[in-house]
Amino acid sequence: MSKKKNSIWSFFASVKLALLVLFLLAISSVIGTVIPQNSPAETYVKMYGENMARLFQTLDIPDMYNSWWFVTLLILLALNLIVCTIERLPSVWRLVVLDNLQTDIGRLGKMRSRKEITTSKSPEEAASQVKAGLSEAGWKASEASRDDGTLLFAQKGPWTRLGVYVVHTSILVIFAGAMVGSYFGYKGSVMIPETRSTDEIYKFGSNEAIKLGFEVLCKKFTLSHYPNGAPKEFRSDLVILENGKEVLSKSIVVNDPLNYKGLTFYQSSYQSYQKFLTSIANNETRNQDRFLIEPGKQVKWDGEKVTFGIINRDMTDTPGKFRYKIWFANESGVAEPFWIVDGDTTIVKHGGKEYTFALKEFFATGLQVTKDPGVWGVYIGCGLMLLGLYVAFFLSHRRIWVYIKKADENTTVLVSGNSNKNKQAFEKSFDAVSQAISNKLG
Amino acid sequence: MTSSTLFGITTIGYLLASALYIGTLIFKTKKSGLVASIITVLTFLVQTAAIGLRWYESYQMGMGHAPLSNMYESLVFFSWSIVIFYLILEVKFNNRIFGAFAIPFAFVSMAYASFAKGISDQISPLIPALQSNWLIAHVMTCFIGYAAFAVACGLGCMYLMKSTSSDDSGTGLLASLPALRVIDDLIHKCMIFGFLWLSAGIITGAIWANSAWGTYWSWDPKETWSLITWFIYAATLHARFTRGWQGKRIAWLAVIGFVSVIFTYFGVNFLLSGLHSYGSS
Numbered sequence: 001m002s003k004k005k006n007s008i009w010s011f012f013a014s015v016k017l018a019l020l021v022l023f024l025l026a027i028s029s030v031i032g033t034v035i036p037q038n039s040p041a042e043t044y045v046k047m048y049g050e051n052m053a054r055l056f057q058t059l060d061i062p063d064m065y066n067s068w069w070f071v072t073l074l075i076l077l078a079l080n081l082i083v084c085t086i087e088r089l090p091s092v093w094r095l096v097v098l099d100n101l102q103t104d105i106g107r108l109g110k111m112r113s114r115k116e117i118t119t120s121k122s123p124e125e126a127a128s129q130v131k132a133g134l135s136e137a138g139w140k141a142s143e144a145s146r147d148d149g150t151l152l153f154a155q156k157g158p159w160t161r162l163g164v165y166v167v168h169t170s171i172l173v174i175f176a177g178a179m180v181g182s183y184f185g186y187k188g189s190v191m192i193p194e195t196r197s198t199d200e201i202y203k204f205g206s207n208e209a210i211k212l213g214f215e216v217l218c219k220k221f222t223l224s225h226y227p228n229g230a231p232k233e234f235r236s237d238l239v240i241l242e243n244g245k246e247v248l249s250k251s252i253v254v255n256d257p258l259n260y261k262g263l264t265f266y267q268s269s270y271q272s273y274q275k276f277l278t279s280i281a282n283n284e285t286r287n288q289d290r291f292l293i294e295p296g297k298q299v300k301w302d303g304e305k306v307t308f309g310i311i312n313r314d315m316t317d318t319p320g321k322f323r324y325k326i327w328f329a330n331e332s333g334v335a336e337p338f339w340i341v342d343g344d345t346t347i348v349k350h351g352g353k354e355y356t357f358a359l360k361e362f363f364a365t366g367l368q369v370t371k372d373p374g375v376w377g378v379y380i381g382c383g384l385m386l387l388g389l390y391v392a393f394f395l396s397h398r399r400i401w402v403y404i405k406k407a408d409e410n411t412t413v414l415v416s417g418n419s420n421k422n423k424q425a426f427e428k429s430f431d432a433v434s435q436a437i438s439n440k441l442g
Numbered sequence: 443m444t445s446s447t448l449f450g451i452t453t454i455g456y457l458l459a460s461a462l463y464i465g466t467l468i469f470k471t472k473k474s475g476l477v478a479s480i481i482t483v484l485t486f487l488v489q490t491a492a493i494g495l496r497w498y499e500s501y502q503m504g505m506g507h508a509p510l511s512n513m514y515e516s517l518v519f520f521s522w523s524i525v526i527f528y529l530i531l532e533v534k535f536n537n538r539i540f541g542a543f544a545i546p547f548a549f550v551s552m553a554y555a556s557f558a559k560g561i562s563d564q565i566s567p568l569i570p571a572l573q574s575n576w577l578i579a580h581v582m583t584c585f586i587g588y589a590a591f592a593v594a595c596g597l598g599c600m601y602l603m604k605s606t607s608s609d610d611s612g613t614g615l616l617a618s619l620p621a622l623r624v625i626d627d628l629i630h631k632c633m634i635f636g637f638l639w640l641s642a643g644i645i646t647g648a649i650w651a652n653s654a655w656g657t658y659w660s661w662d663p664k665e666t667w668s669l670i671t672w673f674i675y676a677a678t679l680h681a682r683f684t685r686g687w688q689g690k691r692i693a694w695l696a697v698i699g700f701v702s703v704i705f706t707y708f709g710v711n712f713l714l715s716g717l718h719s720y721g722s723s
Contacts, residue, residue, distance in 0.1 A: 015684040019677050026673035033663040033714055065661045178659075187656065226505065226567040234570055254570035255654045266656045267570075370656035378658060382645040389641055393634040424627075 012083035021077045028073065032064045078175055081168045092161050100153045100399060101144040108401050113427060114416035115434040118407075119441045123150060126411045126441060127404050133440035137433045139400060149405030156398045161420065163391030170384035177377025185372040186210065191271060192218040193364040195290070197241060201369045214261070215241040219249075221270055221363040222343070225320035234267050236365040262371055269366030276310060276324070277362045283347075283354040292362060295324075305331045306355070316341055324359060396421035400433060413441060445499055446563060448492030449518065453556055455485025456521070456549035463541035467619075475538045482545060486525045493522065496565065505567040510581040513711070514563045517555035519581065520707075521548040523589035531593065535628065539619055543596030576650035584643030584668075590636030591675075591696075591703045594629050598696030601625045605690055626688050629696050637675045644668050663714040667706040674699045 011017060035056070036043065044053040044062060060067030108114070119126055127143070127150045134141045139154035188210060190201040197217035200209045219237040226232045233253055240248040240260050250258045257266045274294065281288035282304050293299050295310040312325035323341045327334070332351025340346050345358040400417040415434045419426035462478035465471070496509040509515045528544040555561060568577075604619050619625070647665070652658040659665060678695040681687040687695075 015680055018680055019685075022673045022677040022680070026670045026677070029666050029670050029673070032661060033666045033710070037661065228567065230567055231570060232567065233573075253573075255574040255576075255650075257653065257656070264656060266654070268655070368656045372656075375652065375658065379649070382648070386638070386642055386645065389638045393638060 009083065009087075012079050013087040015084075017076070017080050018084070021073060021080060025073050025077065028064070028070060031061060035061055035064075037065070038063055074175070078172060081172055085165055085168055089165055092165070095397075096158045096161055098158075100155065100401065101142060101146070101151055103151075103153070103401060105147055105149075105151070105403060108403055108414055108416045111416040111418055112423075113418060113430040114414065115438070117413040117415070117434075117438050117441055118410050119413060120410055121441065123404050123406050123411045126413055127152065129440040130402050130404065130413060130437050133437040134400070134402070134433065136440075137429075137436045139433060141402070146403070147405075149403055152402040152404070154400050157395050158397050160391050160395040161397050163388050163393075163395065166384055166388030167392055168388075170381045170388055172381075173384060174378050174381030177374040177379075177381055180374030180377055181372040182374075185370070185374060187371075188369045189268065189367060190216075190369060191364045191366050192216060193273075194218050194221050194277060194360075194362055197239075201367075212263070214247075215244075216265065216367075217241055218365050220360075221365040223270065223320070223363070225318075227319055229319050234270060234365075236267055236367070238265065262373060264370045264372075266368040266370065267365065268368040271364040271366065273362050273364070275362040277360045278308075279356075279358045280304075280306065280308070281356045283356055288356075298327075308357075310359075311337065314339070322361075326357070326359070328357075394422075396426065398426055398429070400430070402437065413437065443495075445492045445496035448488055448495060449552070449556065449563075452485055452489040452492060452518075452521075453549070453552040455481055455488060456525075456545060456552055459485060459541070460546040460549045463538070463545050467539060467542040475541075478541055478545075479532065479538055482525060482529065482541070486522070486529065489518070489522055489525070493518065500565045503565060505565070507568045507573075508578050508581075509565075510577060511568055511572055512566065513561050514555050516581065516585065516707075517551050517561070520585050520588060520592075521551035521555075523585045524548040524551070524592050527586070527589040527593055531628070531632075537620055540597060540600055540625075540628075543600045544593050547592045547596060571654050574650055574654065576646055576653065580643060580646040580650050583639050583646050587636045587639030587643050588703050588707065590632045590639065591700050594632035594636060594696040595700030597625055597629045597632065598693040598700075601629065601693035602690065602697075605693075622689065626692065629692055630682060630688075633675060633678065633696065633699070637672075637679060640668070640672055640675065644672060664706065664710045667702070667710050671699065671702040671706050674702050 036047075039062060041053070041057070041062075044056055048056065056062055060069070064070055121129070130152055131141050131143075134152070134154050139156070141152040141154040144151050144153075186203055188201040188203040190198055192198050195218070197215040199213075199215045200211050202208070203210055217239040219239055221237075222233075222235045224232045224235075235251055235253050237251045238249065238258055239246050240258075248258075248260055252258045252265065252267050254267045257264045259265075276293050276295070277290065278293055278299075279288065279290045280301060285304070287303055289301055289303065291299050291301070293310065295313070298307055298309040300307050306329070308326055308328045310324050311327045314323050314325070315321075316323050321342055323339050325337050325339055327337050328348055328350065329335060330351055330353060332353075335348070335350035338346070338348065340357065340359050343360050345356060348355040348357050396419045398417065398419045400415065403414045403416075405412055405414075415430075415437055417426070417430045417433070459478050459482040462474050462481065466475035466478055493509055496515075497506075500506050500509065510519055524544060525548045528541065528548075531544075532538050532541065556563070600619060601622060604625070605622055620628075644665075647668070648658040651660070651665075674695070678687075678692065678699060681695075682692060
């Protein structure tokens with residue numbers, strides 16, 4: 001029983017498995033970049049023939065990154081990481097907290113980086129000078145009496161041995177964040193016409209309506225262009241309403257979404273209706289009203305006996321921007337038609353009366369809505385990964401021992417050291433330290 | 443003086459430097475190596491000025507953005523990153539022999555940007571999705587990584603050439619190359635450096651995607667290929683750290699890894715479709 005368990009355990013603890021899984025993930029990931037993902041079933045039949053399409057469906061190729069076998073590979077990677085960490089961390093931890101003053105003195109003379117200095121000073125004096133030399137070079141030493149001599153020990157970065165486990169843990173943290181996101185989050189979209197609000201959105205895929213528990217109002221959508229006609233900005237002025245009361249307002253653009261109650265609203269598209277939002281006010285009576293009008297159709301403002309409509313359109317100097325010709329009449333007859341640029345407000349005077357008239361093309365803003373409570377896990381994992389990689393690759397655990405012992409008339413000072421990584425760089429700092437020590441003793 | 447003129451000079455400068463570095467390798471003349479280094483540094487300064495000038499020009503044209511927004515600009519930056527990365531190595535390891543395996547990459551990148559069909563050197567305005575500070579962070583981190591992998595690949599080629607040649611007389615073409623052990627160590631150093639920056643590139647890309655599209659990962663072909671590249675280097679580093687792989691195997695993996703980098707960079711744009719399509723022209 002225990003032997004069987006051990007063999008499963010060592011299977012998951014092996015680096016061979018890690019290499020195999022990384023290799024399989026790399027190879028299999030290629031498939032989904034070549035074969036289109038999440039296309040309708042007919043597409044595959046058309047592209048690859050009926051038999052291949054059936055094979056693809058069986059193997060979940062059209063949605064391979066969510067398929068049972070790809071997810072299995074990811075789970076294998078996660079198990080491998082967990083078991084490897086459990087397997088190796090305790091012994092690494094022992095190295096981190098190891099009392100190096102107990103190091104076998106015999107080993108010191110066998111280390112690759114070492115230097116022996118003989119001095120006529122007494123062991124006590126030598127020890128205090130070695131300590132001074134070490135601290136000048138930036139190493140803080142501790143001390144113990146060993147085998148009729150004195151052992152000094154100093155180290156830097158014992159914790160850097162944990163770097164690689166920080167990297168491994170970071171991958172698990174990212175996985176955990178992604179899982180939280182996929183179980184407790186959702187993605188959907190909604191089209192909100194200007195001046196309207198919504199309290200539900202529609203889930204991607206299923207189109208199921210999800211109640212928000214508050215309302216989102218689109219006050220205004222504006223589209224602007226570069227001189228060459230390319231789109232420059234999509235901007236929606238959004239307002240969050242709780243029980244009809246405004247609690248938050250933000251003007252969102254692509255790359256700058258709105259966050260509210262764990263939901264994020266992204267600018268993702270827009271829709272044009274060939275309709276126009278107009279507002280008109282009588283400046284004297286303070287009466288005002290709003291109309292959604294179509295070009296070529298006459299509109300009546302009953303309260304004020306005003307009739308108006310769009311009768312023509314023309315380009316302006318700003319690319320993508322138009323101006324509109326407005327036909328306007330009130331009880332004193334038909335006024336001279338006037339031009340108004342999309343988005344502008346103008347004063348109309350006719351028959352001794354004055355009106356404020358505004359016109360804007362009517363759009364609906366397309367919002368993507370995401371709820372992802374796991375995203376912070378993913379970000380923390382990403383941060384940990386970069387930190388861990390830096391520590392694992394570029395920092396090392398460096399140790400220096402100095403053993404001072406009386407030998408006949410003189411005192412011998414044996415300086416030795418090692419580093420778990422980047423041995424060439426350590427060689428240099430070791431030379432500097434041993435030089436500082438021999439300067440002190442000399 | 444426009445940035446285009448300066449980029450033209452840059453291309454010629456790197457061509458000259460490549461020729462001199464290769465000449466130095468073949469004829470073992472110390473002086474030509476020094477000249478190669480000087481030309482590389484001067485050309486690099488010209489290129490840096492050109493990138494700055496192009497940035498300035500984009501403001502003059504009323505759409506101010508960092509010159510990192512399309513294929514042309516990324517190729518220029520790729521070449522720039524390779525050169526600065528190489529120059530740092532040259533100074534740090536005091537060896538200019540492997541310039542012959544690094545600077546040609548910088549030249550090819552510039553030449554490809556300038557002469558390939560379908561790559562426009564026009565400064566064009568940023569579409570809304572690209573209007574983000576993450577643009578600079580994402581492109582820079584990716585290309586620092588790519589540059590390190592390019593140099594690792596050059597060193598890998600150097601290793602393979604030297605290790606397969608049976609010429610031990612000390613007078614042959616490859617005798618002036620550093621010892622195999624030294625090259626192997628450098629390949630490894632370039633790889634871990636590249637791996638850290640590639641990771642940062644993928645992460646900044648994910649954060650950006652989340653702020654623009656509401657998804658940090660969507661298995662878009664570019665994303666997936668960057669991850670494939672990451673898997674390849676991750677496997678390579680594990681093979682080295684834990685199974686002691688080195689020498690020829692690692693040299694081959696440096697080459698294979700870079701092929702994957704190149705596919706992530708070009709192949710995806712030209713052969714596959716996806717969200718990253720704006721990088722293709």
